[in-house]
Amino acid sequence: MMSGSQPAPSAANLAFFGSKVDNTVFAAISRLFTTPFRWNHWNGAPVLYKDVLFAAIRAMLSNLTIAQSRYLNKSTSETYQDFCKAISQEPKTVKLESGTTTAHWIGNKNADVVILFLHGGGYTQPCTPQHMQYFHRLVTDLNKLSDGTPSISVLLLAYTLAPEAQFPIQLKQAVSMLSYLLNEAGKSPMDIMITGDSAGGGLILSLLSHLLHPHPDIPKLSISMPLRAAFLYSPWVSFDTSHDSYTKNDVKDTLVPDILRKWAGSYLGTVDRETDPGVVVGGNNYSEPLLADASWWEGMHNIVKDMWIWAGENEVFLDSLRDFGAKFSDGWKVGGGAEESIKLEFGKNDAHIGPIMDVMLQYKEKSETQLGLEEWLKVRLA
Structure with missing residues (x-):
């Protein structure tokens, strides 16, 4: 079902859509059956299961329009309703500004600490059920601690x-x-943590920028002390797809550069919604964090107490995230932030949003990164 006000694809578009789904299936089958010929010079995802599924995801992203991909998924709010039924939770929703700004609670809205979560999806796609499952499991497990750790919940925007x-x-x-x-x-x-993955991670950085340097078109929001923590999964910090990691990791990851440029242009309003601009223009320090100099981030320790930024070594965002991490870390430390309060982590053999992707791929066992983040959060909750 379509989210937002954009109309559903026409019958003709749906017929064309069917052929594109066939292309996605063909890409997965081709990737599987060419495996023996690639074995001695393997350059794909480290596990065959991921390699085949990532090929299918890339094909799907390349073949579907924004409207068609939306047709495959319910809106964030509809998915939340289904999710609540699945976990037997009464839906709890916050509506602001005459209903134009909406957020949904995962867990107890009266918990001691709230995680404000901004989801990924290239700014054009809704939150997935797997995102909700990931954060539900995270807070459920953290709430099982019996050492006096504050209770925790998630508010999904x-x-x-x-x-x-x-x-x-x-x-x-x-x-x-x-x-x-x-x-x-x-x-x-200090009762609030903030988190986001991919585009949502980029939006978290936009939010932090606004708190430090108020955006001229948005009301200023002052805080009396730093937020408790921020943790980001593969934040989208640059719309430039010329970084070497786009070539090095092109078949190890799920993302496709021309689709990323199209989504970025749609987000900035600089191109038609289905046009690849080739080069994305119109970004600034707020919307495209890598454009900001290190000095922009000086004083950030007064906005958030601790930061954890994660990227996968196999993702196309890798180079931009390494560059951003260096700038952000320099600004953080020069501005007076403690070096031990910021953690930059690069997951070996991991692709885009690896910890959440593992839930999407239905892995039952927690990964090393998932467990590592839980330990990091336990310290910040103590």
Whole structure:
């Protein structure tokens, strides 16, 4: 079902859509049956299961329009309703600004600590059920601790997707929801963690930028002390697809450069929604964090107490995230932040949003990265 106001594909488009689904299936089958010929010079994902599925995901992204890919999925709010039924939780929703800004609780809304979560999806796609499953498991397991650790829950922002809405609308909605937690829900900054994956991770960095350097088109939000922590999974920090890792990791990851450029252009409102601009223009320090100099991040330790930024060594974002991590870390430390309060981690043999991707691929056992993040969070909750 379509999310947002964009119409569903026409009958003709759906027929064409069917042929593109066939292309996706063919890509997966081809990847599987060519495995013996690639074995001695393997350059794909480290596990055959992932290699085949990643090929299918790349083919699907390359073959579907935004409208068609939306047709495959329910909206974030609809998915949340289904998710609540599956876990026997009563849906709990926050609506602000006459219903234009919406967020959904995963867990107890009266928990001691709230994680404000901004989901990925290239700013054009809704939150998946697997994102919700991942964070539900995370907070459920953390809430089992019996050492006096504060209780924790998640507030998922169902921000308006591009191309129906362009930046900075999504940032404005994130600021509004954080303001709600601080000024209406009675939370102090130290009761709040913030997190996001991919595009959502980029939006978290936009939010942090706004708190440090208020965006001229968005109401200023002042905080009396730093937020408790921020943790980001493969944040989308650059719309430039010329980094070497786009070539080195092109068949190890799930993302496709021309689709990323199309999504970025749709988010910024600089191109037609289904046009690859070739080079994305119009980004700034708020929307494209890698464009900011290290000095931009000086003083960030006054905005958030601890930072964890994760990237996979097999993802196309790798080079941009290494560059961003160096800039951010330099600004953090020069501005007076403690070096031990920021952690940059690169997952060996991991692709884009590896910890969440493992849930999407239905792995039951927790990965080393998932367990490592839990340990990091336990320290920040103590």
